[in-house]
Amino acid sequence: MRLLSLLATLFISFSLHAETFTFTAIPDQDESQLQARFGKFADYLSQELGIDVKYVPVKSYAAAVTAFRNNQVQLAWFGGLSGVQARHLVPGSQAIAQGYEDQFFETYFIAHKSSALEASEELPKALANLTFTFGSKGSTSGRLMPEHYIRQAFQQAPEEVFSRIGFSGNHSRTIALVQSGAYQVGAVNYKVWESELAAGTINTNDVQVIWKTPAYQDYQWSIRGDVDQRWGEGFTAKITQTLLDISDKDLLASFPRESFIKATNSDYQAIEDIAVAIDLMTE
Secondary structure, eight states: HHHHHHHHHHHHHHEEEOOEEEEEEOSSSSSHHHHHHHHHHHHHHHHHHHHHHHEEEOOHHHHHHHHHHSOOEEEEEOOOOHHHHHHHTTOEEEEEEEEGGGGGGOOEEEEGGGOOOOOOOOOOOOOOSSEEEEEEOOOIIIIHHHHHHHHHSSSHHHHSSSSEEOOSHHHHHHHHHHTTTTSSSOOOEHHHHHHHHHHOOOTTTTTEEEEOOOOOOBOOOEHHHHHHHHHOHHHHHHHHHHHHHHHOOHHEEETSHHHHHHHOGGGGHHHHHHHHTTTTTTO
């Protein structure tokens, strides 16, 4: 009986460790950049956790939320909005870590030179009747927060403020569309703007930042509430600590983040309140 009990314990332990742990991330940049970043990240998690870890790419923010809801992935790098949407659909799920910078994130409003807009301390009223592109429909920095501030400034929905609106799909594309003049104005994640500026892909003679939003909470790692049942008690705490302990400068720079710090669901209550107010919780 002791032998059978030992074999059963070993089998359960092996099964827990043999199962592949999967994660995804919202596609906020070009696919090649995401593959490079999260391929390295999967290798890091696998080494630190001692299990097989796989990055599962998705084509849209909505697809990331769906993958999390359907248990196709157990962990996700979400934006503020996609995170509250996903956790709302998966009872017991938790925000466990965020980038240090995600405590005070910003959206940059950028404008093509043809708009004649200049940098301002307030959202310029001269935006009215211009063409405008958001990022993804599910983006916090590229949709939720810019729409919130547009509604606040103009007391109208974006469709009523601008002559034409669009959704680029990601921040890199927003920058490219505004820089080319396809849209006169756009809203972009400040981290992506700064990364691409440093990489030399932005011509500031053609496009410039005209307004910066007040700070808000944004990206975070969210995990499903059932992972301890599948990978063993304490797994959530272990993966949380693994994220907080990341010190590899190249790995952190790929996000780009200075470090990861603890996060909780309550950190994103203001994001959820805004999403409910402008009816974006279910998009």
